[in-house]
Every structure is written in C-alpha cells, then in structure tokens.
Amino acid sequence: MNAEDLFDLAPVVPVVVLDDADAAVPLARALVEGGLPAIEVTLRTPVAIEAITRIAAEVPDAVVGAGTVVRPDDAERAAAAGARFLVSPGCTERLQTAMAATGLPFLPGAATASEAVALLEAGVTAMKFFPAEPAGGIPYLKALNGPLPQVRFCPTGGVKPGNAADYLALPNVGCVGGTWLTPADAVRSGDWDAIRGLAAEAAALR
Ligand code: 3PG
Helix, strand or coil, X not given: CCHHHHHHHCCEEEEXXXXXXXXXXXXXXXXXXXXXXXXXXXXXXXXXXXXXXXXXXXXXXXEEEEECCCCHHHHHHHHHHCCCCEECCCCCHHHHHHHHHCCCCEECEECCHHHHHHHHHCCCCEEEECCHHHHCHHHHHHHHHCXXXXXXXXXXXXXXXXXXXXXXXXXXXXXXEECCCCCHXXXXXXXXXXXXXXXXXXHCCC
C-alpha cells in the first residue's frame, strides 16, 4: 500500500482519540462494519499504542494507522505496534525522514503552499491538509490545485458531515478525516451501534 492507496480505502478516515484501550477493538469493528476500514488512532493518549496493537491483532479488516505523529520516535513506536500508515499534523525534515524510514505510507501535514512545496521536494505527493477549516478550507485547496495539481490532500480539522461532501468533490482531495465519527460520549458508553451508523453515513459520501 502506498499513500495514494489510502485515499481509495474510504472517503473518510475516522480520527480517534481513545482513553480506554478496551474500547479499541469494539470501536474499530463498528467503524469497519459501517464501511470505514482506515482508522487513525491519535498518539495523544497514554493508551494509543496499546489500542493500535489490539486493533492490528484483533480486527483484521481494519487498516489501523497512527495519527498525531510529531516526534521521530513516534513513527517507530507506531510501526512496531502494527500501524499500517502514519499521519502527522505538520512536518519537519527529521520527522519526514523518520516516517519514510518505517516503510509505511504516511500523510505528513501541510497547511501552506510552502509546506506543500517542501514535501514535494522530498518526493511526497499525498499530504494531510491541517487544520483544514482554520487554514482556509475549500477555497484554499482550490487555490493550491492551480500551481500544485500533483498534490492530493486529506483535509482534517473542522471537517464535518455538513462540509465533507464539498471537500470530497475537489480534484485534489483524496479523502477527508475527522473526529465526528467517534463522539466521546458514544465511545464512553459503548454505543457501537451509533458509531456504526455514523460510519455508514460517512462511507456513503463517495
Ligand atoms: C485532528 O487531528 O485533531 C483532527 O484534525 C480532528 O479535527 P476535528 O476534531 O475537527 O475533526
């Protein structure tokens, strides 16, 4: 799988923030059953690596990745846990090198033309556009597509059911990401039916 292949897995990548590792497997199953196999578990909580390990081992139809990769050793830890892709909110040369060294597909974050050009210089054409709405949203992505048509983005940050289809209609958007698929109260109460339903609605966006 390369980074462009990630875009073909599903129109939406759920961005998951987990506080309880026991929720990881049922949550991933609900998302996969709803039609969203690519799942980004953010390295923002102490249980994130354990959650990735469990999903990788117990939910074979999920393609679990690590998000919020911000330090070079995050990339190695996530790969060792079984992550199949990496996502970062922004990027530096060191971080890009560390992500590439894992051999996994990765979506480094870019929010400006200069950041996208710097990644292009390193041979990267698939990126996360973050934070999508505050950084300029749909008009900004349309503007980038003029000079940089070879770049495809996964916009994340403020993407919601109300605007996701408009993002997905852009030629330089491969998929979108967001936390709306896994509301904290539904995860806490184990309402997997609700999450399966949100995933199904998102899967139908393309
Ligand atoms: C993130 O990485 O935190 C995502 O961009 C989530 O953004 P959202 O909560 O607006 O979906």
